[in-house]
Amino acid sequence: MTSNTRVVVIGAGLAGVRLARRLGELGTPALLVGEEEHRPYNRVLLAEVLAGRYAPEVIALPAPAGHRRARVTGIDRAARRLRCADGSLIAYGTLVLATGSNPVLPPLRGLFGPGHRLPEGVHAFRTMDDCLGLSGAVRPGVRAVVVGGGLLGVSAARALAVRGAQVVLAQQAERLMERQLDPDASGLVLRHLTDLGVEVHTECRVRDVTCAGGAVRSVELADGYALDADLVVLACGVRPRTGLAERAGLAVRGGVLVDDELRTSDPHIHAVGDCARHDGTFYGLATPALEQAEALAALLAGDAGARYTGTRSLTRLTLTGTGSPFDLAAFGEPEARPGDDVVRLADATRGTYRKVVVRDDRLVGGVLVGELGTVGALARAWEGAEPLPSSGPLLHLLTNDGGSR
Numbered sequence: 001m002t003s004n005t006r007v008v009v010i011g012a013g014l015a016g017v018r019l020a021r022r023l024g025e026l027g028t029p030a031l032l033v034g035e036e037e038h039r040p041y042n043r044v045l046l047a048e049v050l051a052g053r054y055a056p057e058v059i060a061l062p063a064p065a066g067h068r069r070a071r072v073t074g075i076d077r078a079a080r081r082l083r084c085a086d087g088s089l090i091a092y093g094t095l096v097l098a099t100g101s102n103p104v105l106p107p108l109r110g111l112f113g114p115g116h117r118l119p120e121g122v123h124a125f126r127t128m129d130d131c132l133g134l135s136g137a138v139r140p141g142v143r144a145v146v147v148g149g150g151l152l153g154v155s156a157a158r159a160l161a162v163r164g165a166q167v168v169l170a171q172q173a174e175r176l177m178e179r180q181l182d183p184d185a186s187g188l189v190l191r192h193l194t195d196l197g198v199e200v201h202t203e204c205r206v207r208d209v210t211c212a213g214g215a216v217r218s219v220e221l222a223d224g225y226a227l228d229a230d231l232v233v234l235a236c237g238v239r240p241r242t243g244l245a246e247r248a249g250l251a252v253r254g255g256v257l258v259d260d261e262l263r264t265s266d267p268h269i270h271a272v273g274d275c276a277r278h279d280g281t282f283y284g285l286a287t288p289a290l291e292q293a294e295a296l297a298a299l300l301a302g303d304a305g306a307r308y309t310g311t312r313s314l315t316r317l318t319l320t321g322t323g324s325p326f327d328l329a330a331f332g333e334p335e336a337r338p339g340d341d342v343v344r345l346a347d348a349t350r351g352t353y354r355k356v357v358v359r360d361d362r363l364v365g366g367v368l369v370g371e372l373g374t375v376g377a378l379a380r381a382w383e384g385a386e387p388l389p390s391s392g393p394l395l396h397l398l399t400n401d402g403g404s405r
Contacts, residue, residue: 006030006031006091006092006093006094007023007028007029007030007031007092007093007094007095007096007300008030008031008033008082008090008092008094008095008096009030009031009032009033009095009096009098010033010034010072010082010095010096010097010098010099010244011033011034011097011098011099011100011273011275012032012033012034012035012036012040012063012067012098013034013040013043013098013100013273013274013289014042014043014044014061014273014286014289014290014293015098015100015272015273015274015289015290015292015293016032016034016040016096016098016272016273016293017032017040017061017062017063017064018289018290018293018294018297019096019098019272019293019296019297020032020064020066020067021062021064022293022294022297022298023064023297023300023301024064024065024066026297026298026301026302027301028297028300028301028302029064029065029066030064030066030096031066031067031068031090032063032064032066032067032068033068033069033070033072033082033090034067034068034069034070035069035070035071035072036069036127036128036129037069038056038128038129039057039060039061039063040060040061040063040067041056041059041060041061041128042059042060042061043126043127043286044286045058045059046059046125046127046128046130046131047152047155047156047158047159048159049128049131049135050125050131050134050135050138050156050159050160050163051158051159051162051163052135052162052163056128056131056132068090070084070085070086070088070090071084071085071086072084072085072090072244073085074244074247074248075095075244075245075247075248075269077248077249077266077268077269079091080092080093080095080268082095092268093268094268094269094270094300095268095269095270096269096270096271096272096296097244097245097256097264097269097270097271097272097275097276098271098272098273098275098293099241099242099244099245099273099274099275100241100273100274100275101126101238101239101240101241101274101275101284102126102238102239102241103124103125103126103234103235103236103237103238104234104236104237104238104239105118105124105234105236106147106206106234106236108206108207108208108209109207109208109209110208110209110210110211111209113211113214119209119211119214119215119216120211120214120215120216121137121215121216121229121230121231121232122209122216122231122232122234123137123231123232123233123234124233124234125152125156125233125234125235126238134160134231134233137230137231138160138163138164138165138231139163139164139165140163140164140165141164141165141166142164142165142166142230142231143165143166143168143227143228143229143230143231144160144165144166144167144168144229144230144231144232144233145167145168145169145170145206145219145227145229145231145232145233146160146167146168146169146170146232146233146235147170147206147219147232147233147234147235147236148170148171148172148234148235148236148237149169149170149171149172149173149175149176149177149178149200149202150176150177150178150179150235150237151177151180151315151317152235152237153169153171153233153235153236154169154176154177154189154193154317154319155317155319156233156235157169157193157198157233158192158193158196158198158319160231160233161193161196161197161198162196165231166197167197167198167199168198168199168200168201168227168229169193169198169199169200169201170201170204170206170219170221170227171200171201171202171203171204172203172204172205172206173202173203174202174203175187175190175202176189176190176193176200176202177189177330180315180330180334180367181328181330181334181367182334182335182355182367184344184346184353184355184367185328185330185334185353185355185367185369188326188328188351188353188369188370189319189326189328189369191351192319192326192351201221204221204222204223205221205222206219206220206221206222207220207221207222208220209232210226216229216230216231216232217229219232238274238284239254240254240255240256240274240275240276240277240282240284241274241275242255242256242275245264245271245275248266248269250264250265250266250269251264251265253277254277254282255271255274255275255276255277255282256271256275256276256277257277258270258271258272258276258277258278259278260278260279260307260308260309261296261299261306261307261308262276262278262292262295262296262299262308270296270300272289272292272293272296273289273292273293274289276292278292278308278310279310281310283311283313285311285313285315287311287313287314288311288313291308291311292308292311295307295308296308312331312332312382312383313331314329314330314331314375314379314382315329315330315331316328316329316375317329326351326369326370327369327370327372328367328368328369328370328372329366329367329368329372329375329379330365330366330367330368331365331366331378331379331382332357332363332364332365332366332382333357333364333365334355334357334365334366334367335357335365336357337359339359340357340358340359340364341357341358341359342355342356342357342358343355343356343358350370351369351370352369352370353367353368353369353370354366354367354368354369355367355368356378358388361387361388362387362388363378363381363382363388364382365382366378366382
């Protein structure tokens with residue numbers, strides 16, 4: 001394949017690896033360029049590595065045939081080539097940005113030391129290096145503060161607690177995982193973490209990180225209350241990694257803007273995964289990234305009709321630890337609007353909770369906690385967006401094991 005036709009993918013995360021592998025299967029080999037020293041891996045499972053459930057090699061992804069380790073520093077769109085940190089150049093015919101996202105680092109006093117580096121003991125939780133750094137520092141009795149109570153923060157707090165750390169989770173919102181869960185389901189997550197020994201503070205804002213000798217010593221909340229800390233984990237969300245695209249002059253608005261062909265403002269450059277913004281939406285989840293990779297692979301391999309029209313994604317989380325696993329799933333709009341029909345089934349003894357929201361005879365959202373056998377049927381009804389049957393559909397959907405996903 002000549003440089004004029006070669007497909008080059010920047011980013012060896014889930015989206016980039018899936019795209020490169022699928023292109024190879026379709027007879028259009030691609031060069032995958034990634035900057036991490038580790039083999040490509042499934043970022044979704046980093047919390048399981050931190051918890052000690054999986055070794056790092058277990059979550060490795062099958063690498064495509066063409067994989068090169070390099071840090072791309074610039075895109076020369078006129079010459080269609082990439083500049084790398086080691087001075088080398090990589091020519092491309094079609095370029096795909098799968099650069100992912102960066103962790104959001106909150107503007108806390110004392111957070112950054114000389115050279116804009118995080119103090120010893122303060123970690124983001126986004127990469128394998130972050131995970132291995134935390135794994136090397138955690139030990140029974142270590143005092144850990146997790147900042148952020150979304151999906152990532154809850155997963156990190158659970159993993160650290162399983163490893164024997166004394167964990168405090170500080171969440172600025174009024175409840176855990178407020179973007180995905182309703183208050184009842186969020187309360188069950190809180191109970192699970194509390195049973196593991198995690199101390200949870202909601203509606204509190206972290207203001208300051210105090211260090212001594214270059215290492216973290218405490219975290220101060222906005223009300224002046226100080227939490228002693230040997231470790232601090234920053235789980236405050238992510239933002240699209242768009243630096244390369246911006247420096248190259250591509251259209252960026254929060255994420256790299258793409259159309260239904262996942263094409264950027266340059267017809268020779270596409271974008272997929274966390275860095276992309278499609279139809280006004282930045283997903284930041286695995287399922288949309290993989291679906292985008294599949295659609296773009298088909299298009300680049302010659303299927304002129306292939307398009308990506310959006311993803312109706314479902315959030316799944318399994319929290320393992322002492323006792324039985326804690327499973328939950330959430331999709332769509334879990335909070336009802338006036339006029340919506342809502343059905344809830346709860347069993348406090350078994351710790352299970354199921355709720356669906358129906359609007360105009362269509363399933364628009366739901367939350368399930370524990371015993372997720374019904375999630376497959378519910379997800380299919382939601383994804384299809386078809387009118388529900390008129391005879392007793394809600395209880396049937398909530399109680400019928402239609403096959404888990």
